[in-house]
Amino acid sequence: MIGRLSGSLLEKQPPWIVIDAHGVGYELETSMNTLVALPAVGESVSLYTHLTIRDDAHLLYGFAREHERALFRALIKVNGVGPKLALAILSGMDEDAFMRCVRDDDSKALTKLPGVGKKTAERLIIEMRDRFPEWENGSHAPLALETTSGNPPPRDSLADAEAALVSLGYKLTEASKMLADIDPNQSTEVLIKAALTKRMNG
Known part of the structure; x- marks a missing residue:
């Protein structure tokens, strides 16, 4: 099991990134909360990881915080919640916001999250309430990641954002509507x- 990966950030193509670790390029899928915390391409990065092995692929997921990875692992144990939906949940809200939803039966x-209907939301609240002890003691401390500023955005940043959503x-x-007026x-x-943020507050 690959538990943590450190190296140079080679690519950012939301929701995918590539990290060069000792000459090997590892492709990881991340939540949007982790993605926005990443440094610029070419800089060093270290992420907590989770490896999923399927018959047709080995999939690696990256997280800025150990607590985020712990919640991801708890979510994929819920009936009907796979890695894709778990990442969508973690992209739409952070760990503390999700905890509040569960505790407040919200x-x-x-x-408001993609792929989460009323029945799935109710199941998440019921099952995750029982799973809190498994992950709520995880670390909230982020890794040494800084959002890059000062670099001009690529001309296709809007299209990339839409594709990521x-x-x-x-x-x-829906993605186009979410990006309107931004x-x-x-x-x-x-x-x-x-x-x-606009979607969750709307």
Whole structure:
């Protein structure tokens, strides 16, 4: 099992990144909360990881905080919740916000996340309430990651942000609506974060 990966950040193509560790490029899928905390391409990075082995692929997921990984691992144990939906949940809200939803029986907030209907939200609340001891003691401390500023955003940052939202499970029309009225002259990561915040607060 690969538990942590350190190296140079080679690529950022939301929700995928590539880390060069001793000459080997590891492709990881991350939550949007982790993505926006990443440094610039070419800089050093260290992430907690979770490896999923399937018959047709070995999939590696990266997390900025150990607590985020712990919640991911708890979520994929819930019936009907796979890695893709777990990442969508972690992209739409952080660990503390999710905990509040469970403790307050706030299924309405959970249904704003892609792929989470009323029944799934209710199941998450019931099952995750019992799983809190498994992950709530995880570390909240982030790794040494800093959001990059000062670099001009790529011309296709808006298209990349839209594609990333679609990959999370939002419909194309919904992703476009989420990005509407947001200044497009920003990095992909900033656009994604703003769109997700707009969605949750809407």
